[in-house]
Amino acid sequence: DAGITQSPRYKITxxxxxxxxxxxxxxxxxxxxxxxxxxxxxxxxxxxxxxADITDKGEVSDGYVVSRSKTExxxxxxxxxxxxxxxxxxxxxSEPTGLAGGPGFFGPGTRLTVL
Amino acid sequence: LAKTTQPxxxxxxxxxxxxxxxxxxxxxxxxYITWYQQFPSQGPRFxxxxxxxxVTNEVASLFIPADRKSSTLxxxxxxxxxxxxxxxxxxxxxxxxxxxxxxxxxxxxxx
Numbered sequence: 001d002a003g004i005t006q007s008p009r010y011k012i013t014x015x016x017x018x019x020x021x022x023x024x025x026x027x028x029x030x031x032x033x034x035x036x037x038x039x040x041x042x043x044x045x046x047x048x049x050x051x052a053d054i055t056d057k058g059e060v061s062d063g064y065v066v067s068r069s070k071t072e073x074x075x076x077x078x079x080x081x082x083x084x085x086x087x088x089x090x091x092x093x094s095e096p097t098g099l100a101g102g103p104g105f106f107g108p109g110t111r112l113t114v115l
Numbered sequence: 116l117a118k119t120t121q122p123x124x125x126x127x128x129x130x131x132x133x134x135x136x137x138x139x140x141x142x143x144x145x146x147y148i149t150w151y152q153q154f155p156s157q158g159p160r161f162x163x164x165x166x167x168x169x170v171t172n173e174v175a176s177l178f179i180p181a182d183r184k185s186s187t188l189x190x191x192x193x194x195x196x197x198x199x200x201x202x203x204x205x206x207x208x209x210x211x212x213x214x215x216x217x218x219x220x221x222x223x224x225x226x
Contacts, residue, residue: 033214042202043159043216059215090158102149102204102214106158 006091006107014115019078021110023091032074033092033103034058034066036085043090049074081114088112119203119217126223133190135220137203140184145207148179148186153200153219162201163188198224 004025013019025032030051035043045058047066055066063085065077074093078085089110092103120138127133139148147166151159163170165177165186176189190197200221206214 035216042218045215048214092158102147102151102161102164102206103159104161106160109156109158 004107006110010111012113021076023074025093029093029095031094034076035090036087038087083114086114121220124221128225133193135188138185139205142183146205149204150188151202193224
């Protein structure tokens with residue numbers, strides 16, 4: 001199916017564990033993003049990538065690591081999960097020529113709980 | 116960094132036209148204005164985008180005055196299914212790290 005998928009959709013982990021959230025898009029969009037959304041708040045940018053092997057930090061990148069070896073995949077890793085990282089995580093993608101100024105498509109989200 | 120300000124919440128009734136205004140006083144020359152809709156437990160969905168004047172698509176219109184310091188999302192004849200949070204975003208890909216969402220407007224539509 002065409003689109004953007006995230007896995008897992010729900011994850012419960014413990015403080016100190018490493019967790020990887022997966023994101024896959026089928027359009028070959030050059031830009032990909034990771035956002036987190038906390039209850040009752042807007043979205044905050046964690047990391048973004050302009051192309052394969054090109055990544056950069058957003059406003060809340062501490063404690064997170066990303067990689068992008070292939071255009072279609074953009075995994076997000078929490079190196080040592082903390083309770084403050086309990087959140088809903090959204091992956092997004094865009095082609096800048098098609099939509100200047102904002103992510104065009106969002107995934108369904110991963111709800112992460114850190115105990 | 117273009118900060119956006121929107122009303123926290125709005126209420127309306129089915130069949131009415133709803134206008135949500137976003138203030139972005141320090142918008143940059145290269146910035147575009149984008150609006151998103153988000154339902155509970157879902158990712159945001161792109162609604163409309165513009166640079167200046169008026170843009171219209173099948174679901175909404177976007178009005179941008181000449182000074183571009185604000186923008187208004189217009190939803191014609193809303194229904195219950197338009198109950199959602201609406202986000203205004205001002206950004207450009209020349210500074211992708213600055214694509215930051217505000218807190219959004221929670222729109223509630225009543226029968």
